[in-house]
Amino acid sequence: MQTLTKCLEYVRKQTDFVPKIAIVLGSGLGSFADEVETEKCVDYADIPGFPKSTVAGHKGRFVFGFLRNVPVVLMQGRIHYYEGYTMHEVVLPIRLMRLLGAEILFLTNAAGGIRETLRPGDLMLLTGQISSFVPSPLVGPNLDELGVRFPDMSQIYDPSLASVVSACAKQANIPLKTGVYLQACGPNYESPEEIRMFGLLGADAVGMSTACEAIAAVHAGMRVCGISCITNLAAGISDTPLSHREVQDTANRAAQQFHALLLSAVPESAALLQ
Numbered sequence: 001m002q003t004l005t006k007c008l009e010y011v012r013k014q015t016d017f018v019p020k021i022a023i024v025l026g027s028g029l030g031s032f033a034d035e036v037e038t039e040k041c042v043d044y045a046d047i048p049g050f051p052k053s054t055v056a057g058h059k060g061r062f063v064f065g066f067l068r069n070v071p072v073v074l075m076q077g078r079i080h081y082y083e084g085y086t087m088h089e090v091v092l093p094i095r096l097m098r099l100l101g102a103e104i105l106f107l108t109n110a111a112g113g114i115r116e117t118l119r120p121g122d123l124m125l126l127t128g129q130i131s132s133f134v135p136s137p138l139v140g141p142n143l144d145e146l147g148v149r150f151p152d153m154s155q156i157y158d159p160s161l162a163s164v165v166s167a168c169a170k171q172a173n174i175p176l177k178t179g180v181y182l183q184a185c186g187p188n189y190e191s192p193e194e195i196r197m198f199g200l201l202g203a204d205a206v207g208m209s210t211a212c213e214a215i216a217a218v219h220a221g222m223r224v225c226g227i228s229c230i231t232n233l234a235a236g237i238s239d240t241p242l243s244h245r246e247v248q249d250t251a252n253r254a255a256q257q258f259h260a261l262l263l264s265a266v267p268e269s270a271a272l273l274q
Contacts, residue, residue: 126226179204
């Protein structure tokens with residue numbers, strides 16, 4: 001909590017902006033920050049004790065501003081467990097955005113499709129998750145200032161938010177799949193045998209983020225929505241070798257629909273806070 005408090009104090013010295021909605025932009029999706037009427041940007045590297053994003057395509061900064069008159073904070077680049085950080089460091093940004101005022105969290109990511117009906121470029125609304133292959137971010141002393149010791153996780157992804165996103169997608173004629181997301185450790189892509197196992201467990205898509213962030217957010221009392229951009233078919237489903245370049249390229253191609261969906265869904269979801 002001490003590190004979190006220091007981060008909060010530093011950011012508050014840079015801006016008194018109070019966001020209502022937080023958005024984490026996944027790989028290849030960082031350009032959505034251009035849609036925001038920016039009030040202030042704060043680089044992760046300038047925040048004392050804050051982990052640094054080291055992945056290509058992740059700028060590594062908070063963007064504070066208005067998205068169609070809704071006060072938001074965006075993470076333009078996230079922190080991953082595979083970068084060598086502890087799980088507490090990985091979810092520190094989520095907790096910080098909560099303390100800054102955010103009540104709703106939109107989590108986006110690039111994911112590999114496991115279910116055969118998913119294709120590169122599809123957007124998938126998360127209906128559930130499997131986080132058993134990475135440590136829980138709640139291990140260790142509980143941060144009582146944020147939440148209870150044993151939080152319920154029976155409904156991680158908020159149904160009301162999901163309804164808003166689904167309605168916005170339908171209105172904008174944006175195809176939107178639904179499914180269960182599984183977080184693997186990374187940074188290596190999964191083997192074909194692991195993908196088959198994940199499918200048997202009920203996972204529709206796999207990635208290297210998001211689930212731990214969702215747990216930390218729910219623990220802190222945030223309402224969570226998750227959207228995956230399916231950027232590739234998971235190992236063994238396609239004969240094509242996997243690469244981060246493919247992830248970025250596909251996300252870039254899907255960016256227009258992704259932007260349109262968030263531009264509509266974020267302001268609509270703000271009504272749930274009234």
